[in-house]
Each structure stands twice: as structure tokens, then as C-alpha cells.
Amino acid sequence: MNWPRALLTDSGGFQMVSLLHLADITEEGVTFQSPVDGKPMLLTPEDSIQIQNKIGADIIMALDDVVKTTTTGPRVEEAMYRTLRWIDRCIAAHSRPHEQNLFGIVQGGLDPQLRDICLEGLVARNLPGYAIGGLAGGEGKDAFWRVVAQCTAGLPEDKPRYVMGIGFPLDIVVCTALGADMYDCVYPTRTARFGSALVSEGVLRLTHAAMATDYRPLDSSCTCMVCKRYTRAYLHTLVTKEAMGSQLVSYHNISHMMQLSRNLHSSILEGRFPE
């Protein structure tokens, strides 16, 4: 890729949830139906780690057994315990522990007891960092914050905490307040492709007719290339019609998220985060 900066690879665990109707999860691993040719593919914890070892990212993720937060019943418990068994297999398979940091992923659905067991188990493995997984899947916000708070409280203070699949700016601010450090999400670029720009006041739907005569930049406080050069009106004519429209709004949305991160970072350092 010729990318000289930090890189993180996921294990493929999330695809289990998003492609569940194609998957069969057993103790051995996950059987997918290949979206390319329809043939069955098995992904074991060992496979996932081996591939991630080859890719060579700075941070790699354990293969976990993820369930939707809306799932109830014994499946949630099964997935949590399996995640703990799989972390050991991941650790054993990891051939580059001095170059790549293997993060464990806390599961347990919305059940505080299951989450506790998982937290204890992962912390005991003394991993370089931890992710909080299994969220951002349709659960209510109250349940969401509660689980994040519980996890950050149970994870070591001196290691990174990565909440997976979080991308709404508000969610990021709240999780940061609860003690999380890292996030990933397709939201900024996906919403850009649908014509929505992330701005200080919220979400700007560029496809809206009112945008056709709005000659302001996307966000008056943004200093990105797109906000310096182009108006909402012009972007309105581009989005959903030209690939360039998606490109430009994606560029701005990513810039916006980077600025959000910088603001969170500096406000904490300067002791004014609550404001």
C-alpha cells in the first residue's frame, strides 16, 4: 500500500454478524459462503491471525464470536465463552508478537455479568490493548453507554480501549468521556456517498433542494480543501451524479472526523473536555 503510517487490521469477526445468513459458526471457526464464487470458506482463529501476520499491520484483532446485540438467550453466553477460548488460539497462532499488537475483543452482549466474565478473562491474558465489541448493532443508546462504561471501568487504565464500529460524532464524544481511545466506522464515507456532509451543527443533506441556492461552504469552521474551494450549491449538483461528488464529500467528512479527534485530544490535555 505504500502507507508509512499506522495500520490496523480486523479479524473478519464482524462479517459474521453482517453476513450471518451465510455463516455457520462452530468451535473450529466460521464457515462463510464466499461472496465471490459461492464456495464454502472456513475461517479459523489461526487462519485469521496468520493472514493478519502476513499483512503486517501494527495492531491486529483477535477473531471473536460476535452476536447481534438484539440476540437473547444462551447464544450470547456461548459466544462470550468461545471468544475467550479463541483468544488463546489467537495468541498461540500469533507469529509476530514483537512487531504486531494483538488486541482482544470484549463480548457478552448487553448482559453485565457476561461482560464481566469476558473482561476478567481478557485482562488476565495481559494483551497490549482491548476492544469493546458487539455493540453498534441496533441496541438502544442507554444499553450502549452502559456497556461501554462497564468495559472501560474494567479494562486497564494504561492500555488502549477501542470501541469497534462507532462513527457517529456524538457517540465518539460520549465514549471518549467514558474513557475510550479508538474508534472505526464506515459511517463518514458511507454517508458522504449518499450525499450527507458532517458539519458542526450536525448532518447536512446535500441532496435537499435548499442546497441548490446555498453558496456557503459545507462547514464555515472547517479548513479542509473542500470547504476552502467549493460551495454547498455546487456540491449539491455533483452528489449522486458524479463520482467526484462522493469523493469531495468523503474528503470533507474524513477531515471533519480528524478535526473532531484533534479537538477531543486537545480539550482533554487542556483540561476543558467537559465544556
Add this chain to the structure above:
Amino acid sequence: MEFTVRACSGHGRVGSLRLASGLEFETPSLLMITRRGLPVVIPPEMLMDLHPDSRACQFTPMHFLEDPLAAVVAKAGGVHKLASLTGFAMVAVARDSLGNEIAGEEASNLGASFETSSGRRIVGLEKYMEVVNACKPDLWVSLPDEVPHWVPEKRNRESVDHTSQWLDHCLSLQHAEHGNRCLGVVVGAGSLEERARSAEQAATRNVAGFSLAGFGLGEDVAQRGFHLEVAIAKLPNDKLRHVCGLGSPEEVLQAVGAGIDLLDSTYPYMLTKECLAMTFPLKMEVPLRNADRDMQPTPDHGVASGFSLAKVNLRSATYGGGRIDETPLVTGCKCYTCKRHTKVYINQLLNSNETLAQTLLEIHNTYHYLEFFKAIRESIKADKFHEFRTWFTSQRVFGMTYDVSESFVA
């Protein structure tokens, strides 16, 4: 605007074009394609540094006919400001080479038929000039009644008459403060007499140059050559000549050989869309490798010498048994893509349906084509254009492109 012929080789010439904005560049020059004012996939902030010559773009007024974009460009104060391409030459060409066919059927005295985003419609003179004036291009083509060569004689004659009348009408509607920026259209596709007549008429008008139309519509190559010759013979030597509809390397060479100075070409983009990288050699002195001469073409034979025009399905799984090719698209190419990335990486992007693949390919293909134009200019300056053209067309048979969608991973 100033245009000065600096060197000649046969009928081909190198010129220097200085626009009212102060921007100066050498011709023959490639006009890069835009849509609604912006490049199709190349990030606009990368355009300035893409290549030393990446300064000139074409745009189609037909994209700006309707609101809201019509109002937006007017409010912005022109297409340069709208697209934030101040410092670039923006040339308005009526024909949308990325878009649609010229049917040549409908036209009335009021205007010509064009495909727009709201379907085919007649674009009248007032409307056309309203858009041109709102866009404030550095150069603009008068409204053409462009027809393909197979139309009946009567229709062809009518197209010459219309085009001439419309040129006068456009000139009367141009904004005086923008100076002389009109490229008068020359048509006459089906008949050399009509072509000459069209050129003669345009030649007497007070224009900055001429735009030869009616090409790239399936005409016979030799016929095209005659038409270019006949038209250009009637045009003053010291004014710009543009041609639309011609864009492949052979077409460029033919046009330049006849005396053309400006071409807008979709050739780089057409290759990008097909996942092909432009790889043809640019220097006469570099001999073809023996391997190239001996190789037999096969559809699934993807080798770095630049082979295979076979279309390959992007979504196919692996092609089985290959090698990892970690060389750039063209070894030694100084474009952004070749300085950073390898064939196997771009192949991986294509197979993952990542649009970055198109962006990287388009950057390279545009760069390579600009280098081609530079090589053309150098050959004219050395009075070796004919040799260059002969050499180029003879090595064409070994393939011009590299199919990046073929897999090189075992």
C-alpha cells in the same frame, strides 16, 4: 490571447499559446476531460502537480444548461471559480465526448440537438451563448451543427449553412470584455467540397481559431485525412486549430500531422474504465525487447510489455497460477501512481472493487498521454515528426496497454 507558431515539421507545428489569464503553454496540447467542471476521478487538488503540462481542460457547456448548475456557475463567476481551477485553461467544447452519439438528424434553424441530463433537446443560440458567457471559458467553440459523414447531401449542406450562421450569431452574442476567444466550427463531413466551403466561410470571421467537427464518427481514416487537409488548407496559418472527436494515439498523430494544435481526448479515461494502463513506449531510440517481437498474443496472456486488449471480468475470482508483479505500471514513469504503487496492488484494488484503482490508473494514463504529447512536440521541434509517427504506428502492433485486471498473484 496570443498564439505563435514556433516550429514546423511537415504540416505539424509547435506553437505557444498565451491566454488572457497569463497562462502559457505549448501546443499541440492535450485538453483533459472534465464533467460538470471537474475531472472525472482525479482529485482536483492533485491536478496541478499531476504533470508539468497538466494545465488545460475541456468542459461541455451542455452540462451547464439547466438549473441549478446554470445558476450556480453564473453566481460563482465562471467555471474556473466554480470548480476552483483558476490557473487552468478551460476550453468549452460543445460535443460531450464522454457522452453521447451525434445522430445528426435533428436540427432546426434555431439550434442543434444535444443529449443533456434531461434527455435529447434542441439547444438554441441564445441559450448556448448564455451558458458560454456564464462559464467564462478561456476558449469556446461556436454552436455546431455537427453531422456524421453518412447523412444525405442536402443535410450536409444545411449543416454547413447552419454552422456558419450560428458562428456569426454566437460572435454577436459574445461578451466583449472577454475578448476574442471563439473557435469557429468547420463542418462538412460527407463532402470535401462542403468541407472546403465551411472552412472558407469560417476563415473570414474574426475568431481566435477554429474547431474542426464531424470526426470520430466512424469515418474512413483516409477520408478523414483528406478532410483535415482540405479544411486546414483554407484556414489561416497563424490561428489555433482544435479538433473534437479524435482522441486515440493514431488519431492524434493524424490530426497533428495535418496541422491541429488542440485535442480533447477521452483515450486515457477509456483505458481506465477498462482497467487498462497505458504503457506504449515514448522514445524512438528505445528498441523493443526481443520478447515482445516473439510473443504471440493470447487473451489471458498478461505480460508487462503491454499486451492484451481482452476484457476481463473484474468480479471473477483468481485467474490461477501467476506471479506477483511488484513493478510499477511503467518502469521509470514519474507519475504519482508509478512512484508509489505496483501492478499487483492496483490489481488487488480492482478485485476488491475499490475506486482508488480508477483514480490511480487515471492519474497514470493521463500522465502518460501528456508525455506522449510532449514527445510529439519534441519530434516536431527536431523536424522528425514524420519519423516519430511512422515509428509509433509500426510498434503499435505489439500492444499499447497493460491489463491490470488480470491477476498476478498465485
